[in-house]
Each structure stands twice: as structure tokens, then as C-alpha cells.
Amino acid sequence: MIPFRLVLQPGIPLHEQVAFAAKKAMMSGRLRPGEPFPSVRTLSRELKIHVNTAQRVVAALTQEGLLEVRPGIGTVVCQPAPARRYDRGRVLGPEVDQLVVEAMKMGLTLEDLQETVEERWRRLQPERAAAKANQP
Amino acid sequence: MIPFRLVLQPGIPLHEQVAFAAKKAMMSGRLRPGEPFPSVRTLSRELKIHVNTAQRVVAALTQEGLLEVRPGIGTVVCQPAPARRYDRGRVLGPEVDQLVVEAMKMGLTLEDLQETVEERWRRLQPERAAAKANQP
DNA sequence: ACAAGTGTACTATGCCGCTTGTTACACCAA
DNA sequence: TTGGTGTAACAAGCGGCATAGTACACTTGT
Numbered sequence: 001m002i003p004f005r006l007v008l009q010p011g012i013p014l015h016e017q018v019a020f021a022a023k024k025a026m027m028s029g030r031l032r033p034g035e036p037f038p039s040v041r042t043l044s045r046e047l048k049i050h051v052n053t054a055q056r057v058v059a060a061l062t063q064e065g066l067l068e069v070r071p072g073i074g075t076v077v078c079q080p081a082p083a084r085r086y087d088r089g090r091v092l093g094p095e096v097d098q099l100v101v102e103a104m105k106m107g108l109t110l111e112d113l114q115e116t117v118e119e120r121w122r123r124l125q126p127e128r129a130a131a132k133a134n135q136p
Numbered sequence: 137m138i139p140f141r142l143v144l145q146p147g148i149p150l151h152e153q154v155a156f157a158a159k160k161a162m163m164s165g166r167l168r169p170g171e172p173f174p175s176v177r178t179l180s181r182e183l184k185i186h187v188n189t190a191q192r193v194v195a196a197l198t199q200e201g202l203l204e205v206r207p208g209i210g211t212v213v214c215q216p217a218p219a220r221r222y223d224r225g226r227v228l229g230p231e232v233d234q235l236v237v238e239a240m241k242m243g244l245t246l247e248d249l250q251e252t253v254e255e256r257w258r259r260l261q262p263e264r265a266a267a268k269a270n271q272p
Numbered sequence: 273a274c275a276a277g278t279g280t281a282c283t284a285t286g287c288c289g290c291t292t293g294t295t296a297c298a299c300c301a302a
Numbered sequence: 303t304t305g306g307t308g309t310a311a312c313a314a315g316c317g318g319c320a321t322a323g324t325a326c327a328c329t330t331g332t
Contacts, residue, residue: 009230013290020234027240039307050292055309066241072300072307080243092238094145096256098156099231104163105202106227107216110257114250120232121246149319175278186321191280208278208329 002038002046003031014049015056022061026077028124037067037075138174138182139167150185151192158197162213164260173203173211 004025006018025031038046043054058075061067067075103113140161142154161167174182179190194211197203203211239249 015290020237023241024233024237027237040309041306052293053291056290058308064241069308070300071309072298074307091242092235092252093256095231095235095238096252097160099228099235100253100256100260101156101160101163102228102231104260105159105200110254113253113257116228116232117236117249117253118246120229120236121249124236124240151319176280177278188322189320192319194279205279206329207280208327210278 002043003035006047015053015060018043018047018049018054018057019060022057023066024124026066031077033077033079035077037061037077039074138179139171142183151189151196154179154183154185154190154193155196158193159202160260162202167213169213169215171213173197173213175210 004021006021008014009017022031022037031037037058040051040054040058043049043057044051047054058067058069062069062075065081066078068078069075100113140157142157144150145153158167158173167173173194176187176190176194179185179193180187183190194203194205198205198211201217202214204214205211236249
């Protein structure tokens with residue numbers, strides 16, 4: 001079975017959605033470092049997606065350092081790179097800007113937005129903590 | 137002169153970038169309710185954009201309730217609609233999710249993310265407060 | 273009445289990304 | 303050898319984006 005769910009959404013590239021679902025699974029702990037990642041052809045079959053599209057997902061995740069390729073074997077979830085936080089605001093600046101403007105547009109306060117961010121953060125964290133506890 | 141700046145970024149639809157720049161100007165207070173919005177043909181000339189593209193921007197902002205059209209006259213910045221906050225998390229949920237996952241990927245803590253959000257929020261707010269002070 | 277400005281609609285064209293389809297190659301394991 | 307793995311290349315269809323040109327109904331200022 002595929003280690004993540006996928007609810008199709010129109011207007012967003014398919015390979016992006018799949019890659020994001022995989023990323024989300026990794027961050028939440030449902031896909032832990034060292035575990036095997038579904039093969040390109042398995043992804044293609046289970047998600048009813050063309051092989052080329054699945055390949056594009058694997059390529060993207062590999063380029064981001066989230067997957068490691070064992071030639072002839074398959075791909076494996078990577079150990080997270082040593083946290084390099086020197087930039088921070090610069091990288092996800094535009095994304096935060098867009099979120100802030102959108103929040104202001106609908107009359108939210110800063111506290112409202114902070115609360116929403118915290119809620120979505122904690123929605124992923126518990127599985128992460130449980131995963132760490134089971135593998136010391 | 138155009139009441140907002142525009143730094144072109146590849147990979148993002150042009151009309152989206154212009155619309156976002158306008159939205160940002162409205163939220164920050166550089167474009168206040170009742171003020172005239174640049175005409176389609178003015179936008180086209182100043183931003184070196186085709187009229188159709190500019191028209192698409194005006195149409196989008198109008199549909200979002202940010203611009204009001206006076207036929208034959210032009211468009212005017214709208215009064216913000218009465219704050220309806222009944223949904224909140226549901227609307228901008230996916231955007232927050234993407235931001236959270238991206239932050240986790242680069243080893244940020246929740247506090248790091250919150251701090252970034254607050255910084256970008258306050259970067260727009262001061263102009264907003266100043267605009268309110270000048271028009272009681 | 274006229275000219276100039278406004279938003280809006282329509283068709284057409286070229287470009288580029290997405291997705292699927294197909295075929296092929298190099299690698300490793302049972 | 304057989305079957306599984308990632309990877310590459312090419313082609314085709316589809317749709318969105320941006321440009322281009324033309325036209326219409328409207329209002330304002332002269």
C-alpha cells in the first residue's frame with residue numbers, strides 16, 4: 001500500500017501534489033528515514049498515474065535530498081540533512097507574504113493566523129513524536 | 137504613477153503577480169478604500185503588459201470584492217466587506233499546510249516559523265496604521 | 273454633438289508546461 | 303535467466319498564458 005493519501009485538486013500539477021503528499025508523510029513520521037519508498041511503477045499502478053509522472057516525483061524528491069537512490073534496488077527515505085538555518089526568512093518569504101495578505105483580506109488578526117499555523121503544525125507533530133519514541 | 141511595485145518572477149502567471157501586488161498595496165494601506173484604481177490601459181502602458189492581461193487583473197480583483205466598477209468612469213478600491221470569519225482554517229488550510237511542511241523540511245521550529253510570520257505581518261501593518269490615523 | 277476616456281467581449285495566434293504513450297537501456301536480486 | 307529497479311528519449315494531445323487586433327456601450331469634458 002502507498003504510505004500516503006492523495007486527494008486530487010484541479011489547477012495544481014499532478015506531480016507536485018504527489019511530491020507534496022510524500023513530503024508531508026515524511027515530515028509527519030509516517031515515512032521514516034531508512035524506509036523504502038514505493039517504486040516508480042508501483043506509484044504509477046496504485047495512484048493510476050503514468051510512469052513518467054511518477055518518475056518526475058522521484059526525481060524531484062531526490063533533488064531535494066529527501067530520497068536516496070540505490071541503483072537497481074529502489075529508493076530509500078533519506079536522513080534529514082544537518083539543519084542549516086542560516087537564511088530562514090529569505091527562503092519562504094514570498095510564501096509567508098502571500099499567506100499574510102490572504103489572511104488580512106478576510107479580516108483575520110495576527111493572533112488568528114498564528115493560531116491556525118500552530119494548529120496545523122501540531123496536527124503533524126504527534127505522529128512524529130510517536131515515531132521517535134518507537135526507534136531510539 | 138502606479139501605486140505598487142512589481143518585480144517579475146518566472147514560473148508565476150503574470151496576471152497573478154500583478155493582482156497580488158495590488159492586493160498587497162491595499163492591505164498595507166497604500167491603496168485606501170475610495171481611491172481610484174489605475175485604468176486597464178494605464179496598467180498596460182506603465183507595466184508594459186497587454187491590455188487583455190491587465191483586464192484579467194481587474195476582473196479578478198473585482199470578483200474578489202476588492203474593486204468596484206463604475207461603468208464608463210473606472211474602478212475604485214472597495215470598502216472591506218464585513219468581516220466574516222466563520223470558516224478561517226478551512227479556507228487557507230492548504231496554504232498553511234504547505235508552509236508548515238516546507239518549514240519542517242529545513243529544520244525550523246514552530247517558534248522560528250511564528251517569528252517569521254509575525255515579522256512579515258508587521259512589515260505591512262505600520263503603513264496601515266498610519267493610513268487610518270490620517271483619515272478618522 | 274463630438275472626442276476621449278473608461279470597462280468589456282470576442283476571435284486568433286504562438287508558446288510552453290502537463291500528462292500520457294511508447295520504447296529502450298543499465299543495474300541488481302532470487 | 304527472469305523480474306524488478308531507476309533513467310532517458312521522443313511523440314502526441316491538451317490546456318493555460320500572453321499577445322494582437324477589433325469592436326461595443328458607457329461617461330465625462332469640451
